[in-house]
Amino acid sequence: MTRTEARTALVELSGVSKHYGTVRALEGVSLEVRAGEITCVLGDNGAGKSTLIKIIAGLHRHDDGVLRVEGEETRLTSPRDALDRGIATVYQDLAVVGLMPVWRNFFLGSEPRRGTGPLKRLDVGLMRRTARAELLRMGIDLRDVDQPIGTLSGGERQCVAIARAVHFGAKVLVLDEPTAALGVKQSGVVLKYVAAARDQGLGVVLITHNPHHAYLVGDRFVLLKRGTMAGSHTRDGITLDELTRQMAGGDELDDLRHELRET
């Protein structure tokens, strides 16, 4: 696997909009994802984070604006299309099939095969070995790759999904609220793997509503609010306090504080 060391924008959105009928889900959003960097997208519920993910993942097409993948203007037609361009998305709850063994999940959708003609079959040995080795490399020591993935903890499942994306040579990793349903310790474990993926030269889009998690690992921060961009900062340009304040509602929060004091 060759890695581009040059810090080109792997994915770049400028002025991207998406409408569902008359509802403006997303309006004029811009962001860039570079190799070896983590771009955090922060926003409250209904801010347009999911819509943004779906556009980058190829589930929805944007209506306005420009989406560039490695400098080339494009419109992603399907999740497969996005995957083929090196964009892998790890969803919060639908990353894996719970009843299937870990190794089958690991290769789902991109199964290695051997043999020819009617004897073309899964390379089961390779799949088992690779799944174990790749997970071990990310520090996950599974007792048994044959166990249904549903028996793993939430954090472990996220990590399997991340390890899978890294293994398949994703250049851009989109993570949808990877820490939302996790406890403090598990969140830390997942963030470690996010950082590990970044260190391997991937560009990461981390969607979250937790500014503390974002600031721990992020290089760029994009704030969404009711479908529009409420701010875009690099790490040098913003402090954790400011980020937290903006996430919590910023000026609106100040107004609320005044109101509450007056009553």
Added chain:
Amino acid sequence: MSTTTTDRSAASAGGNGEDKDGRTDGRGGGRAGERILRSSPLRKLLTRPELGSVVGAIAVFVFFALAADGFLRASSLSTVLYASSVIGIMAVPVALLMIGGEFDLSAGVTVTSSALVSSMFSYQMTANVWVGIGVSLLVTLVIGAFNGYLLTRTGLPSFIVTLGTFLMLTGMNLGLTKLIGGTVSTRTIADMEGFPSARAVFASTLTVGGVDFKVTILWWLGLVALASWILLRTRTGNWIFAVGGNKDAARAVGVPVARTKTGLYMGVALGAWISGQHLLFSFDAVQSGEGVGNELIYIIAAVIGGCLITGGHGSAIGSAVGALLFGMTSKGIVFAEWNPDWFKFFLGAMLLLATLLNTWVRRRAEAAK
């Protein structure tokens, strides 16, 4: 990159792998690492979907061996196998479809449709019966594809979609047969060209060691082997488990969900074609009202065999054991000289018991991990 890490982990595992039971599963690949507790072979067995049905099948076999005098005679067992195979041929693709998360209530009448098309086409066109068989294959596959298309395009539950096609096909079987032939059954095609060879393929009897076996048993075993291969060792099999277990996750990682489901419906159609030709060539004419109700028996066989009704779990071998249970019970009652009216009662009781046992075993196995 991945090769070096594989080597590294293999080397590190090799040192302490011998003292653990890391190689007992015999399926290759699994190596014991630092703190791996390999599941015991017994626990592996307990998680197999067909376990409940195998236990049930042994119990029913022993029961009838004691209760019915002639049950253990080779000719009786051959009869049991024949009854099982007729259901089993359809239970295999129905089980695959159920693992893929869907039902097909039209499966029973599609068998009749397939037989009717084959017989009427040959008769009306005065063609070699093999031409009718070929046309029937096409038409039946189109029925399957239509089910799949309706399901994936409308997004309606398969229960509703195939209930619709079930009723439509039931009506068409009767209506078209009367319209074309004037009666509710087709005309005999026994004197037509190609009939003997077609009967040999679909409905002949083979004598092995003095015992007669129906050729459908071979079709059945062949289908079970093929389906097991597809499920466990091909990419398509991986996709079938995935679309049944979690459709959205499967789609998100690039599995063609609509294509997989449509393919499964066409698999059921293929089974219906084989069954339909057997139905036709066992005799030489077809009753257009047949097949109604059989769809539930196929589903029962699949569920007894350990298929999860919500999809994502099950096996082809389980469906075969389910069909065998059906065959043993239906014929065992006859050999025991009981009133066959009680058959449905036993079938229902077995369905409940096997499902309860399957659920209980799976919970135990998962809790013990």
